[in-house]
Amino acid sequence: MSPVPSTSPPVRPARGRLLLPPLMLLVIALGLGSRSPTVAAHLPRFLTAYAGDTLWASMVYLCLVFAWPRLLVRRAAAWALGLSVLVELSQLVHTPWLDALRANRFAALVLGRGFLLSDLLCYAVGVALAAGMDLLARNGPPRKGVV
Numbered sequence: 247m248s249p250v251p252s253t254s255p256p257v258r259p260a261r262g263r264l265l266l267p268p269l270m271l272l273v274i275a276l277g278l279g280s281r282s283p284t285v286a287a288h289l290p291r292f293l294t295a296y297a298g299d300t301l302w303a304s305m306v307y308l309c310l311v312f313a314w315p316r317l318l319v320r321r322a323a324a325w326a327l328g329l330s331v332l333v334e335l336s337q338l339v340h341t342p343w344l345d346a347l348r349a350n351r352f353a354a355l356v357l358g359r360g361f362l363l364s365d366l367l368c369y370a371v372g373v374a375l376a377a378g379m380d381l382l383a384r385n386g387p388p389r390k391g392v393v
Contacts, residue, residue, distance in 0.1 A: 260315035261384070270308050277301035299365045303330045303372030311380065319384070323377040330369035337361040 279285045280297035289297075307326035311317055317325075336344075337358045347353045358365075 261311055263312060263315060266308060266312045270305065270312070273301050273305050273308065277305070296368050299368035300372035303327070303369035304376040306330050307373050307376035319377050319380050323373050326376070327369060327373045330373065331366060333357060334361060334365050334369065
């Protein structure tokens with residue numbers, strides 16, 4: 247007697263949460279370092295201009311997959327990019343209470359201060375990098391001869 251095939255979708259394996267906190271700390275350190283005048287003096291202008299925003303979006307992705315370890319990579323990427331774009335668009339809104347909140351250094355790191363169109367491209371790159379690394383971590387490197 248053969249087994250009855252299951253009609254329910256397979257359960258997605260959860261990501262290992264053990265590696266995510268150190269990775270998140272590394273991303274934070276790199277992002278803050280890219281904005282530090284001491285470190286920035288030794289980096290190319292391109293990196294100091296765009297690395298922080300790129301890493302910020304990567305951090306949004308990491309936070310999402312930490313909170314929901316079974317989230318599909320494409321959904322995590324879509325949510326991370328959507329949230330990043332919403333935060334950037336919120337920088338077009340200037341109410342007294344929101345500007346006062348953004349005057350706080352921590353809130354400014356999370357919410358930003360002013361809208362820049364180039365940040366949207368940085369967010370797309372940051373999410374793509376994080377999602378790509380997630381796929382590599384889950385599936386391993388591409389096998390030789392497989393496209």
